Amino acid sequence: MAAITAALIKQVREETGAGMMDVKKALTEAEGDVARAKEIIRAKGIQAAGKREGRKAQEGTIASQVVESANGQTGYAVELNSETDFVAKTPKFVEFADSVLEDAVKAEAASVDEVLAAASGEATVKEAVEEAAALFGEHVKVGQFAKVEGPHVEIYAHKKSAEMPPSIVAMIATDEPALLWLTKPLCRFPQWVPVADPRGRSGRCVESERRVATEKSLAEGKPEKIVPKIVEGRLNAFYKENVLLEQSYVKDPSKTVGDLFKEVGGAAVAFARVEVGKGEAE
Secondary structure, three states: OOOOOHHHHHHHHHHHOOOHHHHHHHHHHOOOOHHHHHHHHHHHHHHOHHHHOOOOOOEEEEEEEEEEEOOEEEEEEEEEEEOOHHHHOOHHHHHHHHHHHHHHHHOOOOOHHHHHHOEEOOEEHHHHHHHHHHHHOOOOEEEEEEEEEEOEEEEEEEOOOOOOOOOEEEEEEEOOHHHHOOOOOOOOOOOEOOOOOOOOHHHHHHHHHHHHHHHHHHHOOOOHHHHHHHHHHHHHHHHHHHEHHHOEEOOEEEEEHHHHHHHHOOOEEEEEEEEOOOOOOO
């Protein structure tokens, strides 16, 4: 029987993403045989799959890619969630996220449901995710999905720390003139392209911000007749933080990203932003 050392436990944890106690028990049962221990972890994980479903999975990573398409280029971003950042940063988890993205691209998926239904080997992505949850010993799920199309697509993937995989991905599709100056980074991490988002997300959010700003101004005792002006000022600050075309260009803060598009006669045709853990609550 091989000695079950801290180094051996660490190795199996990194290779499987399983918890320390689960790894130690598996190695003990396998008498130190790493391959057998991994089999035990996988088998026990499958049996415990139902128990994991109710647990929150808000850590993870975002896999993204730009591919050539009939209308130019298409950008894909898929969020894969785990319960802990320990699992999220393991090479196996990152590799699995990349494989889910690859399956989504092959299927030309346009929604989370279509990603889950996409073929993955001889199974579906949904089934592959369930099997991965067994391997990692945590609730694993496909979270958010984004897709943008246009003549040209750029992706910026942001890591919050060097040891973690990307946790924020921004994708922008532009027309050809915009390529004259489009380089990373353009700005911070906006939520939308214009103030009026075609999908209605920003409209609902702006109205919410307007209500909050109004209630806050009244609670501060501001005269009612000047509240609308104060609210507009606070909304303008909100736009600069959350709307791409309203943001300052990082290389020249005197200009907005929208100003740059006007200068070259170009346009942003689509934009998407995905951040780990910011999707709909389970």
